[in-house]
Amino acid sequence: MLVLQKISQERGRQESPKLTNGQRQFQILHRTTQESKNLEGWIDDRPMISLICHGHEGFYASGEKSCHKHNNKRSSIYNLERTMASQHTYDSRSTKNVIPLRPVIKDYAWGIRGLDSRVARYALESGIIDEVDPDCPYAELWMGTHPSGPTTLRDGSTLEEAVGGPLPFLFKVLSAGKALSIQAHPCKDGAKRLHVENPENYVDDNHKPELAVALTPFEAMCGFRRLEEIAILIKKHPEFAACISDEAKLKCFLAGPKEENKRDALKMLFHSFMSCPKETSSVQLKLLLKRLQKEQSCDFVHPHEEPPWERKLSRAILRLAQQFPGDSGAMAPFLLNYLLIAPGESFYMAANEPHAYVAGEIIECMACSDNVVRAGLTPKFKDVDNLVSMLTYSMGGPTINAGTPAYGDDRIMRYTPPTGEFEVMVITCNPGEDITVPQLPVPALFIVIEGSGNTDNDDGQRLVMRPGRCYLLPKDCPSLTLAVNPNKRGPLRIALAHENQHMDEPTLASAAEIGTKQWAGEFALPTELRSVGSAPNTPRSSGVMSPILNRNSNGEAHVGFYEVPKL
Numbered sequence: 001m002l003v004l005q006k007i008s009q010e011r012g013r014q015e016s017p018k019l020t021n022g023q024r025q026f027q028i029l030h031r032t033t034q035e036s037k038n039l040e041g042w043i044d045d046r047p048m049i050s051l052i053c054h055g056h057e058g059f060y061a062s063g064e065k066s067c068h069k070h071n072n073k074r075s076s077i078y079n080l081e082r083t084m085a086s087q088h089t090y091d092s093r094s095t096k097n098v099i100p101l102r103p104v105i106k107d108y109a110w111g112i113r114g115l116d117s118r119v120a121r122y123a124l125e126s127g128i129i130d131e132v133d134p135d136c137p138y139a140e141l142w143m144g145t146h147p148s149g150p151t152t153l154r155d156g157s158t159l160e161e162a163v164g165g166p167l168p169f170l171f172k173v174l175s176a177g178k179a180l181s182i183q184a185h186p187c188k189d190g191a192k193r194l195h196v197e198n199p200e201n202y203v204d205d206n207h208k209p210e211l212a213v214a215l216t217p218f219e220a221m222c223g224f225r226r227l228e229e230i231a232i233l234i235k236k237h238p239e240f241a242a243c244i245s246d247e248a249k250l251k252c253f254l255a256g257p258k259e260e261n262k263r264d265a266l267k268m269l270f271h272s273f274m275s276c277p278k279e280t281s282s283v284q285l286k287l288l289l290k291r292l293q294k295e296q297s298c299d300f301v302h303p304h305e306e307p308p309w310e311r312k313l314s315r316a317i318l319r320l321a322q323q324f325p326g327d328s329g330a331m332a333p334f335l336l337n338y339l340l341i342a343p344g345e346s347f348y349m350a351a352n353e354p355h356a357y358v359a360g361e362i363i364e365c366m367a368c369s370d371n372v373v374r375a376g377l378t379p380k381f382k383d384v385d386n387l388v389s390m391l392t393y394s395m396g397g398p399t400i401n402a403g404t405p406a407y408g409d410d411r412i413m414r415y416t417p418p419t420g421e422f423e424v425m426v427i428t429c430n431p432g433e434d435i436t437v438p439q440l441p442v443p444a445l446f447i448v449i450e451g452s453g454n455t456d457n458d459d460g461q462r463l464v465m466r467p468g469r470c471y472l473l474p475k476d477c478p479s480l481t482l483a484v485n486p487n488k489r490g491p492l493r494i495a496l497a498h499e500n501q502h503m504d505e506p507t508l509a510s511a512a513e514i515g516t517k518q519w520a521g522e523f524a525l526p527t528e529l530r531s532v533g534s535a536p537n538t539p540r541s542s543g544v545m546s547p548i549l550n551r552n553s554n555g556e557a558h559v560g561f562y563e564v565p566k567l
């Protein structure tokens with residue numbers, strides 16, 4: 001259905017936008033008299049067709065069943081959107097043209113609802129929806145060639161046809177209003193096996209390493225905590241301890257400093273927690289929530305030695321339990337690192353690393369796959385056995401990275417994972433400036449994240465940039481120049497994804513790949529091993545207490561504390 005959207009009743013002809021791509025004539029039928037009228041209109045890159053209607057009541061646009069009704073006797077400007085979208089001025093056969101795309105929207109239950117969701121606003125701007133339902137969750141926007149959501153061009157052909165084959169990556173915008181499931185993605189071999197065994201739940205046979213760049217403050221659980229941290233949490237929270245077998249707890253406390261033993265202990269612990277009978281876990285969860293709630297209340301005096309991360313952890317558990325009542329997955333923050341990253345910061349999740357995104361909006365890029373092994377915080381299919389057996393059990397979180405300047409320009413930040421399928425660039429163009437995006441030997445997809453401006457390409461094509469519009473930059477497309485008018489109030493920012501061109505200089509790594517150099521979790525434990533019985537060599541100053549597993553002269557493990565100096 002054609003949607004006519006009134007811009008303003010007051011704006012006259014002289015204030016209309018300039019003709020950019022040529023004036024056109026449109027025929028409009030009067031609703032009651034069926035009298036036809038030729039009207040003037042113009043078209044911009046969207047294409048949006050604005051019409052001037054001369055004081056009539058109720059129009060049909062040419063060839064359409066119904067449209068907008070109005071009673072305004074004066075001239076009004078209307079935008080005829082979307083159904084006219086095919087009249088766009090680009091040449092899809094030319095390899096020198098930037099091609100507007102129609103991404104695909106996913107309305108998973110965890111999405112942010114209505115216009116608060118960036119996905120909804122972007123979808124509206126890119127013309128794939130006519131209106132935003134305030135009650136509908138808008139979770140993901142997909143740009144790519146994955147069969148579960150292939151992006152199309154405005155003429156109805158597919159991105160895959162335009163590129164000449166499938167793209168190795170899938171580019172997304174994610175708006176998470178509540179937690180996504182606790183999940184991991186299989187490696188290549190794992191994905192092949194799962195796809196053969198269970199094609200209904202594992203839709204393709206590809207691995208799915210993924211990279212997230214925050215658009216808003218973003219909360220996520222990524223990778224296992226260090227075993228020492230988990231040991232402390234077991235001691236402090238008897239309800240969590242009750243969901244784990246004595247054998248697993250013992251192994252955790254007696255693991256010692258060897259990485260291999262720690263991994264074994266962690267695997268046993270995770271397996272034991274995940275296979276805890278529901279009767280036990282739900283009773284313990286209730287007890288835990290009751291206690292945590294009491295401790296959050298104003299008449300409970302916080303012990304001063306309780307570090308802030310523990311309060312953060314308690315709040316996270318309470319919030320997850322509210323979102324997924326009765327799901328023992330709410331205890332996941334006991335096991336997984338809880339991160340908060342700022343806009344522009346990123347992390348990378350390799351295959352077989354557990355994670356759960358909690359809240360916020362991100363740009364996400366991954367290998368072209370939709371394989372998710374879920375274990376909790378979801379009404380969808382859970383596959384605990386596969387999850388337990390596939391994980392790497394490396395500990396500590398991923399590296400968090402705010403990008404590295406690329407092409408000698410610090411307005412182009414690259415986020416490069418150690419995998420060949422993809423990398424992401426975020427390009428910021430300030431008012432009064434212009435930036436030339438280098439010519440790329442691979443096809444790239446880009447989406448405008450914020451601000452407005454325009455692009456000119458060497459082939460003479462000009463496009464207006466607005467948040468949510470997304471495009472294909474064909475392989476070897478003439479270089480593109482972004483420009484922002486000096487009177488704009490903020491920068492134009494676009495995110496661009498393509499096959500990895502900087503494989504030898506990754507900016508991101510997962511916990512398993514960087515070993516002991518990794519981000520050390522909540523406690524920032526020193527990586528060198530302590531000698532038996534010796535006093536910690538950390539300087540004594542006022543700071544938070546951190547635990548460490550020590551052994552006495554008989555070889556028995558006990559948990560000790562040392563102070564982490566305040567930064």
Ligand SMILES: [Zn+2]
Nearest residue numbers: 183185210355
């Ligand atoms: Zn994931």
